[in-house]
Amino acid sequence: MRLRLHQIKVRLEYEKPDITAAVAKILGCPESELARLTLLRRSIDARGHAKPRFVLSVDVDYLGDAEPPFAPGRVVLAPQEPTPLSRATVSRPRRRPVVVGAGPAGLLAALTLAEAGWKPLLIERGADVRVRRHQVETFWQEGALDPESNVLYGEGGAGLFSDGKLTSRSKDRGAVRQLYELLVACGASSDILIDAEPHLGSDALSHIIPALRERIGELDGEVRFHSALEALYIEKGALRGFRLSGETEVETDRCFLATGHSARDIYAVLAENGVSLAAKPFAVGIRAEMPQSRLNVAQYGHWATHPKLRAASFKLTRKPGKTTRACYSFCTCPGGTVMACASSAGQLTTNGMSYSGRSKPFGNAAMLVPVGPDDFGSSDAHPPLAGIAYQETMERAAFAAGGNDYSLPAQAFGDFLRSRPSTQLPDARSCTRAVPANLIELLPEEVADTLQRVLPRMLKELNGIRPEDVLLYGVETRSSSPVRIVRDPSTRQSPSLRGLYPIGEGSGYTGGIVSSALDGMASATHAITEGVA
Ligand SMILES: Cc1cc2nc3c(=O)[nH]c(=O)nc-3n(C[C@H](O)[C@H](O)[C@H](O)COP(=O)(O)OP(=O)(O)OC[C@H]3O[C@@H](n4cnc5c(N)ncnc54)[C@H](O)[C@@H]3O)c2cc1C
Numbered sequence: 092m093r094l095r096l097h098q099i100k101v102r103l104e105y106e107k108p109d110i111t112a113a114v115a116k117i118l119g120c121p122e123s124e125l126a127r128l129t130l131l132r133r134s135i136d137a138r139g140h141a142k143p144r145f146v147l148s149v150d151v152d153y154l155g156d157a158e159p160p161f162a163p164g165r166v167v168l169a170p171q172e173p174t175p176l177s178r179a180t181v182s183r184p185r186r187r188p189v190v191v192g193a194g195p196a197g198l199l200a201a202l203t204l205a206e207a208g209w210k211p212l213l214i215e216r217g218a219d220v221r222v223r224r225h226q227v228e229t230f231w232q233e234g235a236l237d238p239e240s241n242v243l244y245g246e247g248g249a250g251l252f253s254d255g256k257l258t259s260r261s262k263d264r265g266a267v268r269q270l271y272e273l274l275v276a277c278g279a280s281s282d283i284l285i286d287a288e289p290h291l292g293s294d295a296l297s298h299i300i301p302a303l304r305e306r307i308g309e310l311d312g313e314v315r316f317h318s319a320l321e322a323l324y325i326e327k328g329a330l331r332g333f334r335l336s337g338e339t340e341v342e343t344d345r346c347f348l349a350t351g352h353s354a355r356d357i358y359a360v361l362a363e364n365g366v367s368l369a370a371k372p373f374a375v376g377i378r379a380e381m382p383q384s385r386l387n388v389a390q391y392g393h394w395a396t397h398p399k400l401r402a403a404s405f406k407l408t409r410k411p412g413k414t415t416r417a418c419y420s421f422c423t424c425p426g427g428t429v430m431a432c433a434s435s436a437g438q439l440t441t442n443g444m445s446y447s448g449r450s451k452p453f454g455n456a457a458m459l460v461p462v463g464p465d466d467f468g469s470s471d472a473h474p475p476l477a478g479i480a481y482q483e484t485m486e487r488a489a490f491a492a493g494g495n496d497y498s499l500p501a502q503a504f505g506d507f508l509r510s511r512p513s514t515q516l517p518d519a520r521s522c523t524r525a526v527p528a529n530l531i532e533l534l535p536e537e538v539a540d541t542l543q544r545v546l547p548r549m550l551k552e553l554n555g556i557r558p559e560d561v562l563l564y565g566v567e568t569r570s571s572s573p574v575r576i577v578r579d580p581s582t583r584q585s586p587s588l589r590g591l592y593p594i595g596e597g598s599g600y601t602g603g604i605v606s607s608a609l610d611g612m613a614s615a616t617h618a619i620t621e622g623v624a
Contacts, residue, residue, distance in 0.1 A: 134287030194248020196595025197349030200611035217245025255291030292447030330590035478573025500528030575599030
């Protein structure tokens with residue numbers, strides 16, 4: 092019988108025979124009664140003062156005659172192998188479907204459609220990965236922004252220059268596994284199949300994304316870069332096509348809109364065409380950077396420099412208090428870099444990224460405070476878009492505070508707590524194009540006040556981190572979408588525009604690389620299995 096075992100604890104230096112020995116001990120059988128041992132999951136237990144250990148889950152064939160010591164959550168029968176998602180090819184639609192945006196959601200939607208023989212057209216306003224990397228380097232070094240191809244726009248979407256964490260809360264483990272296996276087939280390390288906190292890094296993504304795109308081409312999909320959706324053509328409540336940049340027109344009755352949440356012009360186009368939109372809560376704040384060596388000590392104590400331990404991550408949360416809002420860490424980038432992000436001239440926001448080795452001397456995380464429609468004020472033209480205006484106010488202020496050249500405003504933690512501008516920044520920091528500023532002036536009062544009150548206590552939880560170790564950058568405004576493009580849960584289409592499938596982070600229904608990619612796969616699969624020609 093095939094068994095699944097959890098909570099197998101092994102030393103950091105473990106080899107495969109150590110796992111077999113541990114499994115045999117748990118099952119109380121000789122190792123000769125075990126076969127086909129498969130490692131499913133690996134996490135680190137660094138709690139307490141004991142030496143950290145790996146905690147594993149495995150599947151194994153048990154060949155013994157005695158009843159195994161079943162125990163819920165520890166030793167159970169292995170579930171049946173999930174059957175792969177059906178790729179039943181249905182009749183192709185009369186007009187080819189169009190996917191707009193080549194981020195995680197758009198790429199996976201296009202690949203799913205291409206695998207079903209639907210020959211999708213994938214359009215992307217930015218450049219391919221190779222050209223885009225060059226453009227982004229120039230932006231970071233000289234502040235030269237291309238509003239069509241930048242840190243947020245272009246092949247790979249916002250996910251390209253990211254930490255590449257593949258964390259997912261999806262309950263559909265089969266779909267997650269399918270996605271991870273696809274990424275491995277496109278060049279990702281097979282570690283992502285077992286690590287509890289899988290991570291790719293921006294360098295790895297730069298190879299994986301073009302390999303994914305090539306698959307779409309091999310399956311007769313077409314990918315067009317430097318091509319932006321500009322206007323919709325609608326007839327009797329149904330999509331008929333659109334105008335692309337360069338006055339090109341495309342006829343289609345099915346569009347998978349995967350434009351991400353930075354494409355504010357698209358929300359305006361949708362609003363003008365009467366597509367149902369709703370304002371949604373999100374979170375804003377600052378990005379905090381700390382020495383990675385101290386974070387490693389905070390997490391791993393005495394064993395911080397052990398070669399088997401990776402750069403330590405952290406998670407901090409604070410519930411709302413009587414006079415403060417909630418606060419939480421977001422998008423932690425161990426051994427990473429704080430970076431400037433912009434997709435519109437004169438507006439600046441910050442974020443964090445890392446490479447696969449996570450070997451840079453600093454770790455960073457956003458520290459965010461939730462905000463919602465009550466904070467946004469009113470937007471005369473289109474009320475659901477008020478959250479965008481709220482973001483833009485902060486981003487314009489950050490651009491000005493950075494010296495109007497896309498340098499990031501930054502502040503020593505102590506100065507932030509005292510609401511006084513920093514006059515100089517430490518030479519040792521990850522983002523070299525940063526200037527001293529007063530971040531308090533850039534944040535809405537409700538956010539600044541909470542951060543000043545709760546951050547000292549939250550950072551204290553990271554044992555050994557001193558206030559003088561912490562450098563803050565601002566402002567972090569694009570944690571998730573401020574707008575939802577309403578969709579009908581049964582058809583996955585807009586209830587106000589037939590044929591429009593809003594997918595990914597820009598739809599307001601997902602956040603992060605994995606959930607956005609799965610969303611693209613799910614909506615494309617839905618359209619295919621509906622089989623409407
Ligand atoms: C710096 C940074 C670090 C991040 N780190 C992580 C992380 O570690 N883990 C994680 O899970 N998530 C991370 N995220 C979030 C993650 O990148 C997003 O959740 C994800 O990329 C959303 O995918 P998407 O396909 O929905 O949209 P996007 O990735 O935003 O892609 C949208 C695409 O649409 C294109 N587009 C926009 N408008 C048009 C138009 N009119 N016509 C044609 N094309 C258009 C854009 O150019 C873009 O390529 C990070 C984000 C950033 C910015």
